[in-house]
Amino acid sequence: MFRFILRRLLQMVLAFFGTTLIVYALMFAGQGDPIQALAGERPVTAAQRAYLTEKFHLDRTGVGGFFYRYFDYLRNLLQGDLGQSLTGRSIGDILAAAWPVTVKLALIAMAVTILFGVTAGVLAGIRRASIFDNSTLLLTLLVLGIPTIVLAPLAQYLLGVRWQLFPPTAGADPDLYALLLPGIVLGSLSLATALRLTRTSVAENLRADYVRTARSKGLVKRRIVSVHVLRNSLIPVVTFLGVELGNLMSGAIITEGVFNIPGVGFNLFRGIRTEDGPLVVGIVSVLVVVYLVSNLVVDVLYAVLDPRIRYE
Amino acid sequence: MSDFETVAASENQAARRGPSGEPGAPNQVGVPQKPRSLAGDAWRDLRRKPIFWISLALVVLVAAMAAVPGLFTANDPRDCVLARQHAGPSGGAIFGYDFQGCDTYSRAVYGARASLLVGALSALLTGLIALAVGLLAGYFGRWVDAVLSRVIDIVLGIPLLLAAIVLLKRVNSDSSTVRISAVIFVLAVLGWTTAARVVRSSVITAKEQDYVAAARMLGAGDGRIMLRHILPNALAPAIVVLTIALGSFIAAEATLSFLGIGLRAPAISWGIDIDAGRVHMRESATPLLVPSVFLALTVLAFIMLGDAIRDAFDPKLR
Amino acid sequence: MSQSAVRPTPASPTPEGGHLLDVRDLHVEFRTGEGVAKVINGVSYHLDPGETLAVLGESGSGKSVTAQAIMGILDTPPAVIRSGEIRYRGRDLLKLPEEQRRQVRGKDIAMIFQDALSALNPVFGVGWQIGETLRQREGMSRADARSRAVELMDLVRIPGAASRIGDYPHQFSGGMRQRVMIAMALAMNPKVLIADEPTTALDVTVQAQIMDLLADLRRDLDMAMILITHDLGVVAGVADRIAVMYAGRIVEHADVHSLYRAPAHPYTKGLLESIPRLDVRGQELSTIKGLPPNLMRIPSGCPFHPRCPYAQQVCVDVVPHDLVLGDGRTSACHFAQEVRDDSAR
Numbered sequence: 001m002f003r004f005i006l007r008r009l010l011q012m013v014l015a016f017f018g019t020t021l022i023v024y025a026l027m028f029a030g031q032g033d034p035i036q037a038l039a040g041e042r043p044v045t046a047a048q049r050a051y052l053t054e055k056f057h058l059d060r061t062g063v064g065g066f067f068y069r070y071f072d073y074l075r076n077l078l079q080g081d082l083g084q085s086l087t088g089r090s091i092g093d094i095l096a097a098a099w100p101v102t103v104k105l106a107l108i109a110m111a112v113t114i115l116f117g118v119t120a121g122v123l124a125g126i127r128r129a130s131i132f133d134n135s136t137l138l139l140t141l142l143v144l145g146i147p148t149i150v151l152a153p154l155a156q157y158l159l160g161v162r163w164q165l166f167p168p169t170a171g172a173d174p175d176l177y178a179l180l181l182p183g184i185v186l187g188s189l190s191l192a193t194a195l196r197l198t199r200t201s202v203a204e205n206l207r208a209d210y211v212r213t214a215r216s217k218g219l220v221k222r223r224i225v226s227v228h229v230l231r232n233s234l235i236p237v238v239t240f241l242g243v244e245l246g247n248l249m250s251g252a253i254i255t256e257g258v259f260n261i262p263g264v265g266f267n268l269f270r271g272i273r274t275e276d277g278p279l280v281v282g283i284v285s286v287l288v289v290v291y292l293v294s295n296l297v298v299d300v301l302y303a304v305l306d307p308r309i310r311y312e
Numbered sequence: 313m314s315d316f317e318t319v320a321a322s323e324n325q326a327a328r329r330g331p332s333g334e335p336g337a338p339n340q341v342g343v344p345q346k347p348r349s350l351a352g353d354a355w356r357d358l359r360r361k362p363i364f365w366i367s368l369a370l371v372v373l374v375a376a377m378a379a380v381p382g383l384f385t386a387n388d389p390r391d392c393v394l395a396r397q398h399a400g401p402s403g404g405a406i407f408g409y410d411f412q413g414c415d416t417y418s419r420a421v422y423g424a425r426a427s428l429l430v431g432a433l434s435a436l437l438t439g440l441i442a443l444a445v446g447l448l449a450g451y452f453g454r455w456v457d458a459v460l461s462r463v464i465d466i467v468l469g470i471p472l473l474l475a476a477i478v479l480l481k482r483v484n485s486d487s488s489t490v491r492i493s494a495v496i497f498v499l500a501v502l503g504w505t506t507a508a509r510v511v512r513s514s515v516i517t518a519k520e521q522d523y524v525a526a527a528r529m530l531g532a533g534d535g536r537i538m539l540r541h542i543l544p545n546a547l548a549p550a551i552v553v554l555t556i557a558l559g560s561f562i563a564a565e566a567t568l569s570f571l572g573i574g575l576r577a578p579a580i581s582w583g584i585d586i587d588a589g590r591v592h593m594r595e596s597a598t599p600l601l602v603p604s605v606f607l608a609l610t611v612l613a614f615i616m617l618g619d620a621i622r623d624a625f626d627p628k629l630r
Numbered sequence: 631m632s633q634s635a636v637r638p639t640p641a642s643p644t645p646e647g648g649h650l651l652d653v654r655d656l657h658v659e660f661r662t663g664e665g666v667a668k669v670i671n672g673v674s675y676h677l678d679p680g681e682t683l684a685v686l687g688e689s690g691s692g693k694s695v696t697a698q699a700i701m702g703i704l705d706t707p708p709a710v711i712r713s714g715e716i717r718y719r720g721r722d723l724l725k726l727p728e729e730q731r732r733q734v735r736g737k738d739i740a741m742i743f744q745d746a747l748s749a750l751n752p753v754f755g756v757g758w759q760i761g762e763t764l765r766q767r768e769g770m771s772r773a774d775a776r777s778r779a780v781e782l783m784d785l786v787r788i789p790g791a792a793s794r795i796g797d798y799p800h801q802f803s804g805g806m807r808q809r810v811m812i813a814m815a816l817a818m819n820p821k822v823l824i825a826d827e828p829t830t831a832l833d834v835t836v837q838a839q840i841m842d843l844l845a846d847l848r849r850d851l852d853m854a855m856i857l858i859t860h861d862l863g864v865v866a867g868v869a870d871r872i873a874v875m876y877a878g879r880i881v882e883h884a885d886v887h888s889l890y891r892a893p894a895h896p897y898t899k900g901l902l903e904s905i906p907r908l909d910v911r912g913q914e915l916s917t918i919k920g921l922p923p924n925l926m927r928i929p930s931g932c933p934f935h936p937r938c939p940y941a942q943q944v945c946v947d948v949v950p951h952d953l954v955l956g957d958g959r960t961s962a963c964h965f966a967q968e969v970r971d972d973s974a975r
Contacts, residue, residue, distance in 0.1 A: 145612030147563035218736035
């Protein structure tokens with residue numbers, strides 16, 4: 001177990017260097033004026049130009065200069081110093097204010113997913129080909145087929161503006177109620193996927209040979225399903241939920257943007273909109289790290305749940 | 313957002329399947345079955361499914377809109393007059409006018425072209441990459457497989473929307489052709505992994521078949537065996553995955569355009585119009601609803617089509 | 631049966647004149663989208679305390695399905711038990727409500743399966759799995775169930791049982807895994823043990839060890855055993871009687887000795903002629919020509935007639951009855967006498 005975690009940790013460190021290098025290279029290497037590339041099409045003041053040149057060591061050129069700058073960026077990243085956005089605010093401060101909101105939103109989405117998705121998935125898996133199963137399958141297909149950029153504004157319009165069941169936008173420092181609708185929208189995709197995954201997994205495990213063995217041992221059906229089948233079926237589901245929690249935290253760009261929730265995704269959304277290069281690089285770098293760490297946690301979780309992986 | 317990945321996740325699940333028990337298992341009852349072609353079986357199954365026909369009809373409809381938009385509307389989507397801002401239906405503009413005073417319906421019809429173009433070309437490019445990687449990895453195995461599988465793992469591990477943002481951030485041109493090519497390229501580069509895995513596993517299965525060994529003994533070279541004997545087996549599952557991927561690519565294009573890093577005005581894209589409609593939804597909701605419905609139905613149609621075909625080819629789980 | 635005279639007195643008496651387990655005229659169908667497959671077509675066999683019955687046949691002959699019907703673990707649907715009786719100590723199991731049926735499973739009749747790797751739950755330790763029935767059905771404490779599991783693992787000769795109790799199925803070798811399965815089946819001291827191809831997935835040397843173990847356990851614990859196999863070689867040293875199945879019927883039924891010496895059904899004869907024998911030099915091995923029948927379209931008359939060297943017109947037209955040949959032997963062949971006389975030569 002220990003060696004397994006160590007190996008995964010090593011892999012994560014490699015992936016960290018690889019991904020940050022790619023992100024960095026894509027943002028800075030290559031043609032043209034790097035400062036203009038960061039700022040997009042908006043005009044750059046002399047003060048900003050001087051700050052960016054100093055911050056990213058843009059006066060150093062060539063391959064050597066590139067790696068010098070890359071490691072400098074990495075060092076800053078690891079020290080939590082993400083620099084300033086083009087608006088002059090500290091990116092670290094922006095993120096510190098945004099994280100709690102994003103985490104709250106992600107947890108709401110996750111709760112919705114587990115409460116409805118996994119439960120309905122187990123039921124659908126046990127009653128395969130029943131009316132319940134077929135209707136949930138169709139429903140999830142609908143949810144999977146509707147992109148968030150349709151779902152989020154639509155929910156906002158119908159439930160927020162038209163019927164006024166929820167506040168249409170969250171605004172600064174939102175309470176739980178204001179986050180509920182965005183949380184459901186954000187969680188609906190995970191819900192649909194989790195439901196289908198759970199259903200398939202349960203249905204597959206119900207046909208496994210070990211179920212036949214458990215029946216021949218004379219166990220009651222409830223025990224066979226709730227202990228033998230569920231323990232096996234939930235391995236991929238828990239893994240998926242782990243990955244999804246990482247996604248939800250790093251990926252609420254559209255939902256936060258549409259509902260005006262001042263989380264990490266919202267700031268990234270705004271950074272893209274206002275062509276604030278340093279803000280985008282800073283946030284993306286941090287999100288990549290979050291994503292990698294959540295993947296590591298999931299791998300370890302997987303090993304805890306599945307003895308076959310643990311002793312490989 | 314995980315728009316890109318959700319379908320892929322359930323896909324992987326379906327691909328992994330335990331062995332069926334030997335004696336007594338209900339599926340191996342009639343001992344020697346009369347050999348019937350898988351495709352024939354699948355077709356018989358598909359023909360009876362309303363979902364298949366509905367989604368196929370939708371796909372054909374959208375394809376027709378993309379090819380000849382003039383057939384569906386007489387109005388020019390770029391003929392915008394501010395005086396008509398949020399005006400009600402009139403003339404051919406059955407859904408009225410948007411904030412800019414453009415015909416909402418006409419813009420939605422013309423939006424099909426960019427969506428389908430991006431979806432189809434990304435899927436095609438994805439298919440080519442996936443077939444090449446999957447064939448090489450599955451056929452040669454050993455270190456080739458090890459290296460390529462690692463590459464697949466790494467690409468699969470990249471958060472897609474973030475990567476697309478970083479990549480597209482670099483494209484500063486405003487030319488529609490450049491932006492549309494950039495979107496296609498980015499989606500293909502990030503989106504080929506699931507299909508490659510599917511191809512790889514079907515190649516590995518096909519490689520073990522007797523007729524491949526026979527072809528090799530008859531002196532056929534690697535290239536010939538791969539193209540003539542193995543590729544056809546990998547094609548059907550790859551097409552199913554790509555049909556579903558096509559829907560996801562259309563959603564992805566709209567999402568990127570919505571964020572302002574995909575297509576940009578004056579290009580016409582559902583994503584751009586949804587974003588614009590969203591901002592003014594309190595004044596008039598139709599400019600938001602119309603492109604939303606068009607986009608949702610198109611994406612749904614492709615995903616349901618792929619889903620129906622996959623179920624038909626792989627009836628074990630029904 | 632004639633053999634029971636030499637056996638030790640059965641642990642518990644069976645109802646007057648009845649057998650311990652008695653399957654009578656069982657019919658099972660599988661209904662699928664493709665049609666109806668008649669998997670079991672009137673199977674009858676019985677088992678007395680302390681004896682070993684081998685059920686022999688190719689895959690698809692219905693031998694495993696019969697066993698699953700006895701256990702009550704057939705998947706219904708697609709399986710449908712059309713008619714027949716399965717009497718255990720005189721009670722017809724098919725007429726029992728599910729709850730009472732469940733009580734019989736594992737406690738009176740236990741079963742072990744072919745592939746122990748997939749038949750054991752991969753995510754629980756073997757000790758946990760062996761002790762599960764004891765905890766769930768006998769109300770044993772965790773600690774007691776655990777020490778009983780160690781005893782059982784010792785009983786099936788797993789080396790270092792106490793230290794391996796927490797290990798998972800995939801950490802065992804194939805043979806050891808099968809022993810775990812056996813230990814699990816023995817947990818409730820069953821009177822009947824059904825072994826469904828217990829050695830098919832194993833190496834030849836391990837096969838012999840497992841067969842020896844099963845034979846010893848059957849004797850020491852005074853169980854009756856149904857041994858399902860497609861391998862005539864496995865049967866010889868262990869079984870008392872053999873029932874040969876083909877297309878969901880029992881085509882020949884005899885004690886091991888007479889069956890090996892002179893098979894009275896062309897199918898059995900073909901099976902015997904297809905095993906290499908060490909005592910005959912330069913023999914020509916024959917095979918049974920043709921394929922097993924499609925159970926959705928079972929041939930008319932004798933289902934074996936398309937593959938049978940003895941086949942005449944009567945075999946196409948008339949379903950052969952069980953022909954009683956004496957010594958408790960039966961053969962479902964119009965030419966049973968001829969076949970036996972041919973074989974004896």
